[in-house]
Amino acid sequence: MSILVYIEQFEGKAAPVSWEVLGKARGLVDQMGGKLAAVVIGNGVEAVAKDAVSYGADVVHLVEDASLAAFRLDPYAAVVEDLVKTHSPKVLLFPATARGRDLSAVVACDLNAGLAADCSDLSLVDGGLAAVRPVFSGNLLTTVRFNGPLAVASVRARSFPTPEANPARAGEIVKSGPVAPATGVREEIKSFEATSTGEVSLTDAKIIVSGGRGVAKDPELGFKMIKELADTLGGAMGASRAAVDAGYIPYKHQVGQTGKVVRPDLYIAAGISGAIQHLAGMGNAKIIVAINKDAEAPIFSVANYGVVGDLYDVVPALSAEFKKRLG
Numbered sequence: 001m002s003i004l005v006y007i008e009q010f011e012g013k014a015a016p017v018s019w020e021v022l023g024k025a026r027g028l029v030d031q032m033g034g035k036l037a038a039v040v041i042g043n044g045v046e047a048v049a050k051d052a053v054s055y056g057a058d059v060v061h062l063v064e065d066a067s068l069a070a071f072r073l074d075p076y077a078a079v080v081e082d083l084v085k086t087h088s089p090k091v092l093l094f095p096a097t098a099r100g101r102d103l104s105a106v107v108a109c110d111l112n113a114g115l116a117a118d119c120s121d122l123s124l125v126d127g128g129l130a131a132v133r134p135v136f137s138g139n140l141l142t143t144v145r146f147n148g149p150l151a152v153a154s155v156r157a158r159s160f161p162t163p164e165a166n167p168a169r170a171g172e173i174v175k176s177g178p179v180a181p182a183t184g185v186r187e188e189i190k191s192f193e194a195t196s197t198g199e200v201s202l203t204d205a206k207i208i209v210s211g212g213r214g215v216a217k218d219p220e221l222g223f224k225m226i227k228e229l230a231d232t233l234g235g236a237m238g239a240s241r242a243a244v245d246a247g248y249i250p251y252k253h254q255v256g257q258t259g260k261v262v263r264p265d266l267y268i269a270a271g272i273s274g275a276i277q278h279l280a281g282m283g284n285a286k287i288i289v290a291i292n293k294d295a296e297a298p299i300f301s302v303a304n305y306g307v308v309g310d311l312y313d314v315v316p317a318l319s320a321e322f323k324k325r326l327g
């Protein structure tokens with residue numbers, strides 16, 4: 001095995017970032033040779049293991065038990081560490097979700113391996129992993145290399161595209177049971193309570209409408225109009241850092257190098273100039289539409305469609321037209 005990927009699932013549903021990481025790992029294994037393995041831990045999660053094969057794994061280690069039904073750090077880490085000790089992968093990858101971050105840190109520590117957390121790109125240099133990750137609160141990007149025999153990395157959502165699933169793909173599913181952690185199990189899950197903000201998640205949204213400093217004339221009205229367009233299209237609302245720094249909108253909406261990385265089908269940027277740090281977060285959107293009153297704004301050089309105009313006229317006009325057409 002040359003790369004092992006941890007597939008995160010909750011109640012039998014894989015976190016989409018798992019497939020993004022697996023897809024990238026497939027490309028790396030094709031270059032370095034060997035086998036791409038995945039590990040799925042839970043109870044009644046064989047469907048996820050089958051999906052892992054269809055998304056590119058050669059071998060999937062399916063580790064099931066009632067005691068593994070819910071994620072807990074100690075027993076999950078014990079399973080991953082046991083697989084690493086048995087199969088000696090060169091690279092171990094995790095999605096950089098809340099759980100994936102925890103798990104990767106504990107596993108890397110226990111195995112005395114280097115960890116690159118929250119990576120936005122992965123490549124091979126001289127046959128070893130090179131991982132790009134932010135430092136100094138995201139103000140700089142560094143490329144990390146590893147000295148030891150095992151490289152561990154967690155990968156930010158939307159850093160890579162979701163690969164095409166091929167249900168006809170052949171792969172091996174190896175079943176096993178839990179591994180007793182040396183520490184014992186120190187957590188007990190009582191219950192889960194879902195929280196819902198009623199908003200579409202920015203990182204998962206297929207459509208995003210973002211506003212920038214261009215709303216400065218009346219930020220409250222500007223973002224109200226931007227939200228209305230996002231809601232009309234069933235999308236999420238984003239923002240540039242300038243808009244966040246100015247206090248027009250909370251940080252959770254920020255897209256870019258120091259905000260969220262998104263990969264929607266449609267990204268509408270209103271009153272955003274197109275600074276490189278903003279493009280770092282949305283440059284991989286399938287279709288980019290820019291609305292800006294400055295025809296020379298750099299955002300137009302990456303936009304598929306551009307409207308030169310005042311967002312206070314264009315955004316409500318788009319909402320009205322979409323409402324008419326979408327009923």
Ligand SMILES: Cc1cc2nc3c(=O)[nH]c(=O)nc-3n(C[C@H](O)[C@H](O)[C@H](O)COP(=O)(O)OP(=O)(O)OC[C@H]3O[C@@H](n4cnc5c(N)ncnc54)[C@H](O)[C@@H]3O)c2cc1C
Nearest residue numbers: 212213214240241242256257258259271272273278293311
């Ligand atoms: C280390 C570092 C990290 C950073 N991280 C991020 C990040 O994560 N995300 C991010 O976005 N930025 C980030 N930045 C900031 C980035 O460099 C830009 O300053 C920022 O993206 C600019 O935001 P803006 O486009 O909204 O504002 P501006 O650059 O001021 O652009 C405003 C645009 O609105 C247009 N406009 C004005 N009024 C109207 C109107 N009525 N109608 C239509 N258009 C109008 C203007 O023509 C202009 O193009 C970072 C910077 C640094 C140094």
